Structure formats: C-alpha cells, structure tokens
Amino acid sequence: MRKAETSDKPIILDILTRSFDDNKSVNYVVKQDQNRVDRIRNLMDYSFNVCTEFGEVWISDDQQACALILFPDRKRSSFRTLLWDLKLALSVIGLDRVNAVLKREAMIKSNHPKEPIAYLWFIGVNPKLHGKGIGSAFIQEVINECERKKRPIYLETSMEKNLPFYKKFGFEIFQSLQLTYTLYQLRRV
Template sequence: MIKAELKDKTTVINILSSAFDDNQSVNFIVCDDEKREQRIKALMAYSWEVCLLFGEVWLSDDKRACALLLYPDQKRSSLKSIWLDIRLIIQVIGLTGIGKILKREAQIKKIQPKEKSVYLWFIGVDPQYQNRGYGSRLLKSIILSSEQKPIILETSTLKNLPWYQKFGFQIYGQLDLGYTLYFLKRGPDN
C-alpha cells in the first residue's frame, strides 16, 4: 500500500468513478442528467480533496485499487472546505438536490458512532481487475495501519456485506433511503 500523491489524483478519480458508477448511494447524491458521468467524477474529486485535508488516500502498490480514509475528529470548517462544499453542490448535487442530501447526511450522522474512528469513505478497484484480490490486500493493509482505532463505513451494495464481514466488520445499523444503507464497524480487536 502506498500513500497517494498529487500526481495520482486522476488515477484515483478514474478508479472510483468506474467502480462506483452503478452504486445506489452515489447515484442518490449525483444529479441524474446528461452530465451524470462528469458529476460522478466531480464527486470523487471532491472526496479526494476532503481526504487530503482531513484524512488519507491510499493506493495498492500496483495502483489498481484505492481507498479514501477520513478522520472525522479532524474535520473542521475552513474556507477551503466551504469552497469544496459549494463546488459539490454546483457540480454534483444540483440546487434542487440540496434538501434531500442534507436530510440524508443528518440521518447518517445520528447512526454513526461518536468515538474516534477511521471512516473508510470509499474503497474501489478498477473494474477490469475486480475479484482478483486487489481490494482484499488493500483492505488488510488499511486494517493493519488503523492504529487500534475502529474502522467504520457504509455500503449500499448488498453483495459487499459478506466481503466486509470476512474482514471482521459487523453491521451495527441500517437506514432506508429508498435503498438500504448498511452501517458497518470493525473494532480494533476483531
């Protein structure tokens, strides 16, 4: 596992955009119009920027898989984070989607644990290399480097639940948003 550098931004955005193209949670956020593909890339660029400010971006050694980690206890409002949020609204959500996204985020925050944790925001593998162990190796490395903090995540992809559970993640909640969003946590001792 290698820490992503600025030169890796396009690689990370491309991996995540293609890996999450049909993801229910991503498509809930992204305004569905003729610019949908551009909007997904803009969402991943936003996520990259936020993780550079308040987390880390990791790549597999071969750069076929990546993960965006956020440290919620480090997240602060700043001019840059406000500007990123404004760009997210303009480029991804659209003005008409603000209400539903704010409601969704408030519901998610109620369920997420308040303890210090590592938030695994996105983990993705280039689709042409999926199901070959790239994601598993990256997730193992993330678990080993989490410094004894719990790791939390959400997924709307039912088929991914057994994969996360194989690594010690347990479902601790779910939310109905017109699709089911599952909340998973892996304690430091799992």
C-alpha cells in the first residue's frame, strides 16, 4: 500500500465508481437519472480531492484496491473547497436534493467524537477481483496505518452484506440511522 498520487486518480475513480454502483447510501446522495454513473464518478472525484487535501488517499501496490480517508479535524473551508461543494451540488446531488443530503451529513457527523479520527469515507476493490482476499489484506494495511497514527477509524455502510467483513476486522456498529434505507455507523477504536 502506498499514498496515491495524482496520476493514480483515474484508476481510483474507476474502482470506486464501479464498487459503489449499487450502494444505497451513494445512490441516496446521487441524483437518480440517466447520468447516475457519471454522477457517482463525480462524487468520487470530489471525495478524492477532499481527502487529498484534508486526509490521505491510499492505493494497493497492485492498483486493485483503494481507500479515501478524511481527517475531519484538518478540514478547512476555502474558496477552492467552496467551488468543490458547488460543483458537487450541481453535478452530483441536484439542487432539489441538497437539503436532504446536508441533513444526512449532519446526522452522521453528530455521532462522531470531537477527538481526531480517521474517517474511512470510501474503500473499494476492483469488482472483478472480489472474494480473492484483496480487500481483507488492504483493509488490514489501512487499519495498521491508522493505528500508527493513533486515530480510531469511523465509517458507515448501507450494505448489510458488508457488516460481517467489517466485524471480522474489529469494527462495531455504534449507531444506525433510518433514512430511506438503514445506514450503519461503525467504529474501530
């Protein structure tokens, strides 16, 4: 595992766009129309930018797995981040959905501690390679890195089938939010 570079961005966006195509939480945020897949890619582009600026982006040595990690305590507003947010609202969410998405984000953040954390925003494996142990090896590397930094890991998933995977690595559900789907909030402290 290594820190991603700008040249890795297309690979990372491809992995995450394909990995989150059927994700309930992502599809709640993304406007559902004929451009849905492009909107998911734009969401991943936004998230890549934010994590590059205020966290870390990791990619496996074989370029088949990646993770976007945000350090919320480092996040700051600037003219550039405001432009990113505006682009997100227009090209991903749709203006009619902004309030619902902002409310959802506030609910998620209200359950996070005030101390520094590693927010595992997105983690994905090339969908063609699922079930081959790549995700397990990669998340263990992410865990090791966050432990080295002494940051507990927080994440959420809307995919109930992913819960056993996260529990196997020491994550616990500490909250669930009822939206138009159930969003499970997990932590590893």
